[in-house]
Amino acid sequence: MPAAAISVHGLRKSYGDYEAVRGISFEIAEGEVFGLLGPNGAGKTTTIEILEGYRPRDAGEVDVLGFDPGRAGPSFRERIGVVLQQSQLWPTITVAETHRMFAGYYDRPRDVDEVIKLVGLEEKRDARVKTLSGGQKRRLDLGVALVGDPDLVFLDEPTTGFDPAARRAAWDMIRALRSLGKTILLTTHYLDEAEQLADRVAVLREGQIIREGTPAELTGGTNETEVRYRQDGHEVVIHTTEPTRLLQELTAAALAEGREVEGLQVRRPTLEDVYLSLTTPEER
């Protein structure tokens, strides 16, 4: 078991009367990509900002790279890279200048051109930031987070607002980061993103972790298969642990009557189904 890059025990945080994070615990190993998944208001950003050192916590133990982020100084910040949910950079200077400025803040920065290449902005190297597209600006954000050669990268909703092509490009970049051996904590409310990128996922709802595991464990936790078809114009949905037998019966009956089973679909639950069943309040 590799050493933990992040360990959190019993973390709590309230804003006034509102308890945003209600006693969560998790560990992230070095080199792991960990996803905090949850709907808006679940406490993802509060959690990540406590770990980044932006917010004090009310209770709990937090260890990030051996530091307490609530009290850590420059030596902690040497080792982390942060992409905030919403942030922009100076519009009037170029991509290369922005990277150089941030590189200057670190003791051992990465080579600026190498980082620009890594985030795919070589062609925009000398373009002013205001001329970049939304996706390119987000890549610049990531480049700036990497220029200090951090061991740990925080990505708060890295692809929110992207078109599908830009999302795929961002995913490729995040996979490239993992291959550099970086530990990555990302928050997202997109399930496919967590499924695609994260080694392990914690699902947050109302400030609590309600499920944690690999994407496969989360979807594999339930053995049910969903079978859908149409009968007399009505949609029939059956959840079954014996899909083989159900299908046999269904199709045999149809064959005997010489008709098609209309609109037949058989599918395994996706992470999305698990997530929805977890994050939607019970009364539905």
Added chain:
Amino acid sequence: MRLYRLQLRWEQLLFWRSRESAVFVFLFPLLLFTLLTAVYNGRIYGRPASWALLAGMLGYGAATTAFAGLALILVARRELGILKRIRSTPLPPATYLVAVLTSIMLVFALQAVSLFVLGKVLKSTPWPQNVVSLALALALGAAVFAALGLALTGYIRSLEGSSAIVNVIVLPMAFLSGSFGPTRHYPQALRAIGAVLPLKPLIDLINGIYLHGQQIWDRPRAVAILIAWGIFGMAVAIRKFRWEPREG
């Protein structure tokens, strides 16, 4: 120290690269001075009008550059998330802020020199005699206004309204303090308001030094009022300055 010098260089690049700051913050007082000297003639405070207008414009420059300019730059950076981003790096926050303040003071210094050159070219205004006193007075004024500018950022909630708020403060203050001409003929009430604002003592100080050959220590009252404003500004800034944009 290395980080400070580095950041100061970047701050200068950022200032001059932005057309808004270069034109509106740096050039505006020079433009206003040109216009005012074109319409005012005769004598003010017993000296040619252009001398007094130059002194008034130096005070206005301190307010518009170190106070308004600084506040606008910092609010914009805060609301764009740049300040928050900077805080995630090893650059110490104090180093960053001192570099930003020094940078704006440098801009003001250059502006002051340009005003003297412009005055010389347009109206043959004399070079200042008590250069050390004048430099001290201008540096004190700029520092006080920078502290007040830092404090003001805590009260500006959004980027959209920021330049309106700043102008509503700076323009009436400049008018009441005699930046655009003498205040002797103003009603008593307006003069009383002007007298408690920070710009009036600064302009009095500059007038005394530039027009009447005084030294900065000849006007301890003006210096004391300025310092009091500076302390007030710092105290408010320490409580109210924020690094993060308003949520939502």
